[in-house]
Amino acid sequence: MWDSSKDYRLRVLEKSVELFIKTAEGANLKGIWNKKKCLTSARSMLPEIQIMYFSYMEPAALAESPQVEDMKLKVKDIIDALGGDQWHVQFLNLVNKDEKEKLVESIAKMKFALNTISTVDERLKLGPINDPVIGIDIKTGEIVSIQKKDNLMVCNVNLGTRAITVVTNDLTVKEGNKVGVAVLPPSVFQGVTSEGMFLGAGEGILKNVEGELGTMPHGIPLDALNETRNLVETFLK
Structure with a gap:
């Protein structure tokens, strides 16, 4: 049960x-x-x-x-x-x-x-999974455009059926990067509202993930989801 x-x-x-x-x-x-x-x-x-x-x-x-x-x-x-x-x-x-x-x-x-x-x-419909990341959408997206704001990159990301803004401090992101996105409760960074977070670990965000736009990405390393887990738990508190 x-x-x-x-x-x-x-x-x-x-x-x-x-x-x-x-x-x-x-x-x-x-x-x-x-x-x-x-x-x-x-x-x-x-x-x-x-x-x-x-x-x-x-x-x-x-x-x-x-x-x-x-x-x-x-x-x-x-x-x-x-x-x-x-x-x-x-x-x-x-x-x-x-x-x-x-x-x-x-x-x-x-x-x-x-x-x-x-x-x-x-x-x-994903089934009986006991993990905080299951509470929010993890989507495959494509960076459509980027604006630099001080030490941040403000990215317009296509998720297939809609677009969101994601702010990152990874200055190596480029237009056309295929990214994994955790759609999270919005946060404000230097006056810019970010509607999600790019998945990544160690060297920065993942920039060539597999999967159709708007679907769950394939083959994401488990440690790339650690920060998402923490943010979901924070939201629930």
Whole structure:
């Protein structure tokens, strides 16, 4: 019997819902959106996660559960309430330069939360794995463009179905590098919001990983996931 109460995917799922609620409550979103509907839909997910915690169902069965299906539908409702698929654009267009940095961080947190909720079934289908890294997405990506900011490289990374910003201190990265990316709760480095972390160990990040864009990379060394494990555990605290 699988102890679903300790499943990292469900624990990260719960924290992601809480992150969305906290961020949506405090974000400076000046556009037209239905805040009440967003928060009501998000809060209604928490009791469903509790049902999943104590179901003791196998991960594959949890992936097909009514609770997961309902949460995926609620994510669609939230996106509609925010203004549609490009909801973030109107909010960014309505803030001044001084407000933009904080708003970019808030939007990134909300996007992370919504993506984590809507893709939890994909991670559950990976089976009974007791490892913090299973709680978040590990994707194969390609660096599309790079901007240098002081001693950091700000990378626009294509994950197949979407793009994210990843900040790294590895100055040897180049456009076209195929990378392994841990999609993590956003962090800010020197005023730039990073939506993930490149996988790597020792000599820097891995720059020629195997796998189709947007899928889990193949053959990643286990020690390349150590920092990801630590960051997931920190998020859960």
